[in-house]
Amino acid sequence: MAIGLYIIGDEILSGRRQDGHFAKVRELLAERGLQLSWVSYLGDERPRLVEAFRRTFASDDIVFSCGGIGVTPDDHTRQSAAAALGVDCVLHPAAEMEIRARFGAETTGNRLRLGEFPAGSDIIPNPFNRIPGFSCGHHHFVPGFPEMAWPMMTWVLDTKYAHLHHQRDxxxxxxxxxxxxxxxxxxxxxxxxxxxxxxxxxxxxxxxxxxxxxxxxxxxxxxxxxxxxxxxxxxxxxxxxxxxxxxxxxxxx
The missing domain is CATH 3.30.70 (Alpha-Beta Plaits)
Incomplete structure (x- = not known):
């Protein structure tokens, strides 16, 4: 199975933020005897994201996607993944539990929207602030913040793909x-x-x-x-x- 990486955000393409995901993902994979086959930088443009996700959902690739899973107007990743799969974004019960546990009485409708993922998704635990990411098959979506994304990708690699570690010499x-x-x-x-x-x-x-x-x-x-x-x-x-x-x-x- 090839492994790919999407790095999403206008701030990366404009230079307002410097990408660190590419180097870190290479490092995480190399530690496990794995390697990247491709990487793609994408802006916060929903039609282009839908097209990209639709193409890789149709493949057998393991794909990590960093960025754009918030609820501000420039975040399109969750909705684009759902559109590429032809499903709706719905509040995931396990994500709701995590968000309510994180915010307690301060849980709001907007905060619960952070747990709306494409129907049929699994959650990815977030040890930093308990706001989960999500997996759709072999596609794994995490925030753009490195302090959240990198532990979450590590969890995915060691939980879902431990059987692949060091199989290739x-x-x-x-x-x-x-x-x-x-x-x-x-x-x-x-x-x-x-x-x-x-x-x-x-x-x-x-x-x-x-x-x-x-x-x-x-x-x-x-x-x-x-x-x-x-x-x-x-x-x-x-x-x-x-x-x-x-x-x-x-x-x-």
């Missing part, structure tokens, strides 16, 4: 090749990818904080045993072509 390794042009390495990339069944990548740089000289980060990702063999072949061939590899980044040095 997936790794990514690379070497840094100096003063090389991708055109000189294209044939090697294609042949290694074909021979070993890995994904080969190439990231050129004119120089950065790690290596001041122009270089290419040349690597492979896939199953650990195949990646190890692919990297041995690439390293040997790069050296045979008279190119230089950064010793500190070369596991075969």
């Amino acid at each position: 997936w790794v990514e390794h690379s070497i840094f090749v100096f003063d090389a042009h991708e055109s000189r390495l294209l044939d090697l990339m294609h042949s290694v990818e074909t021979e070993f069944g890995v994904t080969v990548f190439s990231l050129p740089s004119f120089g950065n904080a790690r290596h001041a000289r122009p270089h290419i980060e040349l690597g492979a990702k896939g199953m650990a045993e195949k990646v190890a063999a692919a990297m041995r072949t690439m390293r040997a061939e790069v050296l045979a072509r008279g190119l230089t590899i950064a010793p500190e980044d070369d596991p075969g040095a």
Whole structure:
């Protein structure tokens, strides 16, 4: 099952807020031997959200969605998910219990609206303030606030997908090749990818904080045993072509 991430909010696209979800979700998944297949940034635009959700509801992907589940006029995620599924938003009984437990005598109609989710949803507990998120199948909707979203996504991963943790022996390794042009390495990339069944990548740089000289980060990702063999072949061939590899980044040095 592929894993995807929606990051929703006009404030992200305008730059009023900086996104931290992408990096954190990568981290949470990597700790469990999982990885993201895709990420999409979306504004608070209901037709576009409906279209996006409808497309991924039709897939087998595990999807996390951060943002837009409040009740202010710019929050459209709950209603868009319901429209994509062709159902109504209704007050979830368990969400109502959580909200009433949180606010007690100060529970209002507007606060209860926070518990209106697409019919048939399950709730996601929120340890920060007890206002839950919701799941529709393999789609999991959490607030945009990191202090709420990240513990909630952790709960989802460890409660619903513990059986997937570390099932894939997936790794990514690379070497840094100096003063090389991708055109000189294209044939090697294609042949290694074909021979070993890995994904080969190439990231050129004119120089950065790690290596001041122009270089290419040349690597492979896939199953650990195949990646190890692919990297041995690439390293040997790069050296045979008279190119230089950064010793500190070369596991075969």
